[in-house]
Amino acid sequence: MDGKEVQEWRKGPWTVEEDKLLCEYVKVHGEGRWTSVAIGSGLNRTGKSCRLRWVNYLRPGLKRGHFTPQEEGIVIELHALWGNKWSTIARYLPGRTDNEIKNYWRTHFKKMKPKRKAEIIAPKTDNNKTLPPITTSEEHVKELMKPYERDNDLAMLFTEPAAMEDEQSYLSMVYQDFVIVADAVEEEESLWGGLWEVSE
DNA sequence: AATGATAACAACCGCCTGTGT
DNA sequence: TACACAGGCGGTTGTTATCAT
Structure with a gap:
């Protein structure tokens, strides 16, 4: 090791546990500052990934299913x-x-x-x-x-x-x-x- | 029942922009 | 003013489900 450790972020489909963590964190701290979310929530995901998951899937009020x-x-x-x-x-x-x-x-x-x-x-x-x-x-x-x-x-x-x-x-x-x-x-x-x- | 085609969805990547220092 | 960084956006890809043959 040379002291420069590269953070290995998790990729791929989100698990139920990860969704729960993200939801709870956003509920407490609000949206935004996604890098902080990624670190503070304990999720081994990039801020971008957290934002995307929240905006596209977890955010309240989202409709699912076919377009009318x-x-x-x-x-x-x-x-x-x-x-x-x-x-x-x-x-x-x-x-x-x-x-x-x-x-x-x-x-x-x-x-x-x-x-x-x-x-x-x-x-x-x-x-x-x-x-x-x-x-x-x-x-x-x-x-x-x-x-x-x-x-x-x-x-x-x-x-x-x-x-x-x-x-x-x-x-x-x-x-x-x-x-x-x-x-x-x-x-x-x-x-x-x-x-x-x-x-x- | 098996298989291939297509639809639907989720997620990542790269670029751009706005903002703080 | 220049630079770095975070966040947002559009493009693209990968996976799974569904349908047709």
Whole structure:
């Protein structure tokens, strides 16, 4: 030994005992300072690993199981808006984690390419100039989410500044497409078979 | 019943960013 | 200002479960 010992962190699936330790530690000390959690809890896990386990699996209020049609619709629409901004999308799906949404998307949509997406995200103007990237406004997202609002669960965490004024007509055009998507979500076959096409 | 394909989920890795010193 | 570190995020991989043949 040269005195420099490299900490061997445990990897792989979490055990019930580890979950219990982590839960108890977070209950007492709160979230955050994950390196401290890793050390103070007695878990031989990295702070990152502890955070991931807590956020994606142990945190109270998480939903498990299949996505509802409403949730599917939200995922589709917000993904069309923001792309792979999973954590951002997750803010609008209470109880769902970015990891879960990411997995869901990958499982259900990876093989599909959106017919409309290119048109929505980068429509061409008459003189063939590409419009600027979407800057999502609070009002626009509110409109977008209306079909899915059921109760206060979907109280939004709007932090974005107002969009550029000259984007409003562009965004309203985009929203029209999203309404079409939302309606189609009710009928999976029409969604999978019509809105998306399977790539080779 | 056996086997291969696919779906679903959990977890790790690497990069980026924010913050403290 | 520069650097180190912790935390967050997105991409990816590995494992298990389920379904079809």
